[in-house]
Amino acid sequence: MNLNIGTLNNLTEQHYELLLEADPNKKLISKHLQRSFCFEATYDNELVGVLILLPTHPETLEVVNIAVVSTQRNKGIGHQLLAFAEKYARNNSYRCLEIGTGTTSFGQLYLYQKCGFRVVGVNQNFFTIHYDKEITENNLILKDMIRLRKILK
Structure with missing residues (x-):
């Protein structure tokens, strides 16, 4: 699938809904958007994904949100967004x-x-501290965040 990935200047309701699928904390998303680089992926002029990159340290960029439209998952879009x-x-x-x-x-x-990120740590109870509602994923209650890093040579 040949995607068109470009800067996202005007966040629409469709973009926001997609961001919320990846991260249900609207406050955190809004906070990140203020100081991030935002991108959208389209295919045949249809939105298929979003990517939010946040500078966290002088030489570090964090993927704070990456989301693919549910009907387009498992087609390599996430891989292309990470690339x-x-x-x-x-x-x-x-x-x-x-990325966390x-x-x-x-x-x-x-x-x-698979894209070369390595586990560097765990933020224990991140989701129980920063989210008002309990999140269940894969029939498990989500509590901890895994932090991953890729050193760029």
Whole structure:
């Protein structure tokens, strides 16, 4: 699938709904959007994915939100979005790309590691502290966040 990935300047309701699928905390999304680089992926002029990159340290860029439209998942779009994030980071002198995900997010963990990210830590109780509602994923209550990093050479 040949995607068109470009800068997202005007966030529509469709973009926001997609962002909320990946992260149900509207406050955190809004906070991130204020100081992030936002991108959308389209295919045949249809929105298929979003990517939000946040500078967290002088040489570190974090993927704070990555989401693919449910009907378009498992087609390589997430992989292409992560490859775009890596290229963007390299082109803008970042040396490290980071991402966090739930310990119950098995598909995402597989994708991130397949793309070269390595586990560097766990934020215990992240989701119980920062989210008002309990999140259940893969029939498990989500509590902890796994932090992954890819060093860009």
